[in-house]
Every structure is written in C-alpha cells, then in structure tokens.
Amino acid sequence: MATPLEKARKDPDSMKARILHKARLIFGQYGFHGATTRMIAEEVGIDISTLYYHWGEKSDLYEAVILDINEDLRTRLLEVEDIIHGMPIEKRLSISLDLMTEYLFDHAEVSNLILFRYFAKTRDESALDFHVPEVVTDIARSLGLAKDRKSITNEIRMQVLGLMNAIHNFVSGENFFRSMLKIPREEYIALAKETIQFLLLPAFAGTRPNGGRIEERNSAKSVEKNSKA
Amino acid sequence: MATPLEKARKDPDSMKARILHKARLIFGQYGFHGATTRMIAEEVGIDISTLYYHWGEKSDLYEAVILDINEDLRTRLLEVEDIIHGMPIEKRLSISLDLMTEYLFDHAEVSNLILFRYFAKTRDESALDFHVPEVVTDIARSLGLAKDRKSITNEIRMQVLGLMNAIHNFVSGENFFRSMLKIPREEYIALAKETIQFLLLPAFAGTRPNGGRIEERNSAKSVEKNSKA
C-alpha cells in the first residue's frame, strides 16, 4: 500500500485509477512523446495540475502505466496457464494463442504499449529506462517448450517472442490492416485468430523433421509453483 | 524531376538527399512526435532553417521519408522476386524471408518506420494521412500464394502481413531483445533468421492436413510484367 500504482490498482474508482486508465489508452495510441499530459487530463475531465498532483512527472505516470499493463498481462497469463495445464503441447499452444488474442483485442492498449516499448526510442532515455521483468521465460515453461527455467535456450526465447509479437501485431495493427481489408471488426478478429493459428501452429506440431527443440508434454506440474515472481 | 523527393533520390549527395537520409534514421528511431526538426538538422550538421528551405513542413519531410522507404522496399522486393522466380514454393518462401531479413537488418529504419505507421496514431491525423500503395498483393503473387491479383483473398493478405511483420519485429526489436538475450549483433541476426524460418516455414510446407490454401508453383511469368506500379 505504498506506491501510487498499488493504491490505484486497489481502488479502481479512485482518481488515481481513473487517470491511470485513461493514460493507458492515450499513451497506447500516441506513444510517450505523442501523448501529452493535457490530452490525458482532458480525457479524464480534470485539470492538468490534478494529474500532476497524483502522479508527478509525465515519465512517472508512464512508468506506472507500463508496470500496470505488465501486471495485468501476467495475471492473464497465469489464468491461461491454469486452463491449458495438462493438455498436450499442440492444444496448449493453440488455446493459449486464442485466449491471449481474445484478451488483447479487448485491451488493445496493452499490445500497443508493449510494441512501443520494443521499438521506439525516447529523447530522454534515462528517465524511462526502468526494468520490467520479462515474462518470456514463464511463457516458455507454461507452454512446455522447456522443462524448467534453466533449460530455456535463446532459441526458445526467440520463438516465444515471435509468438507474442504475432498477436500484438494483429491487435495493434487493427486500424491500419482493417482499412486495408475493408472488413468489420468482428470479422477481422476472427481472421486474425485464424491466421495466427495457421502461421504458427505447424511449427510446433509433434512430428517435424527439423528443429526438434520442443518437449513432448507433461513435464511441469512440479515447477508449477514458482510461477509467482 | 518535379517533386523534392525525386530530386533527392536522383542526386544522393545533394543537401536534400542528406537531410532525407538522416530524417529516415531519426524518424525511425523516435517516431513522428519523438523526432524534432532540430534533431534532424543537427544530425546533418546544418541549421534548422536550411531543413525547412528544402523540405517545408515537418509533416512534408515525414511524408517524403515514408514514400522513400516504400520505394526502396519495393525495389528490393522486385530484386528478390527475380531471384526466387521459378523455384518451388518452399524455397521461394525460405529464400525470400532470408533475403528480406538480411536487407532490413541493414536498413533497420525501414522496419521501424513501417511499424510506426502501422501502430502509432498522430495528433494531427489529417496531415499524415497520405496513402501509400500496399505491397502485400505483390508479395502474395510473387510468393505464389495466389495465381493473380484477383484471386488474392483476405486470408492470404493476412498471412503475408504476418510474414512481413515477423521480420519487422525482430529487426526493430533488436535493441530490446538483444539486451534480453545478451548476445552480440551477428549472433542475434543469425538467431532471428533461424527463428523466422522455424516459425513460419512449416505453415507453408507442401503436405499439410489443414488449410491447404496455397498454390503449388509456377503460375506467374505472365503476370510478371505489371509489377511496376
């Protein structure tokens, strides 16, 4: 109950939480430099100084936003992990992709913010260079791509990044891609899911000649405990 | 020989071209709002007003940058198309991915700018909402995923977008991902190539049970002509 972020997450109706929520959307749409504190304040319907009263500097608010979506994402990943637990590898992957795609389409700002963090630089790098614990390792273990934390190679890490980014791309690119395909949102979402499965599932299908760096299944259950960071 | 962009592309040593080149890099790293005209001018080593003399408004320069990388990318795609022509589908895809990955790692700002355009909004949308001809259709035909322009479905379009974005992600995300994997650049590039092939090739491998929506091969050669926009 110390940091402003913890307060905001505890009471979603509080002013801190309302600001944080709108900040997620604005930062997600325009990026750090594209978003202005005035845009966020106006979206909440408050004066700009109220925003500063609650969150301090712009970069502090941005940091809170990143940590916030990271926590949400981690929570959702744990839920998905629970659902797919015990299933064979192909089903685990297929269902994970579907559920995460569904979730991210409902919270597109999460994908936006993650991609911004991956790809965009910031003028004052030092202010925004806080470290967020990467979930890549947890995903790899949850999917069964590696027995435990220590056996996760860089190859597997890259594969997981590829999986995650495939989803983020179709979610964040919705506006651009949809105007290109000229289809309604529901159709686009369905098509995105279908395409993700089509592109990525075969790589992890049980019997493939090359690159057999995937575990068969049922290797977790004992490691399941230390998923809490 | 009318537009400033055409002049710049014609004479790469001209001031216009020098500004355009640095603008590519800066816009690519920081995005439209993150980049400032002063940053670009300083990078070139000129006064800011010289930049305005040659390119006018910031958004005009940005537009020129987008059109410029689009032209470069199209040129490279045509070269690749020439190389893979006549090969079987799997080889075509494999080599295309490799060559385009190689090319984009050498011109990372191209991937950056494309992703920015896909994912980021701009405060003044109207100024930057110029239309760039999409190459998705050409890629699909070149790869042999469809016989001709008219037989390209939205499913195929989405698959091509998935292919392209997979490359862009690993290229643009190099800084972020590499600091996570703690490996040198060459190793990262090799790993990226390997991962892209690992993830995406199986989906288009000849004999697969589901989703057989790919043409076999050797259906182009007559359509080859109208690739020039």
Added chain:
DNA sequence: CATTGTTTCCAACAATCGATGGAAAACTAA
C-alpha cells in the same frame, strides 16, 4: 462550529516545439 488535512482548479512559468523573415554567404553566368 473551527481546524486540519486532502483534493481540485486557475494562472502562470520556463523550456522547447514548429516555423519564418531577412541578411549574409556561396554559387552561376555574363
């Protein structure tokens, strides 16, 4: 009620942004 602490807004600040007018410099052509 009065008082104390918390929250919100108004007004303004310095810094930085995009952009321009005009003089100086550099170049071209005679």
Added chain:
DNA sequence: TTAGTTTTCCATCGATTGTTGGAAACAATG
C-alpha cells in the same frame, strides 16, 4: 568584375509542451 540566383544561417516569433505555486473547494476530526 558584376549582376543575379540559389543556398545557408542568425535571430526571432507564436504555440505548445511539461511543470509548479497558491488559492479555493472539499472532507474529516476535534
């Protein structure tokens, strides 16, 4: 050289940015 054109820079503008001080409004406590 001279005249004319093109290019570059200096100085500056207004608008917008992030940020803050301080007054008002509100809430809780005695």
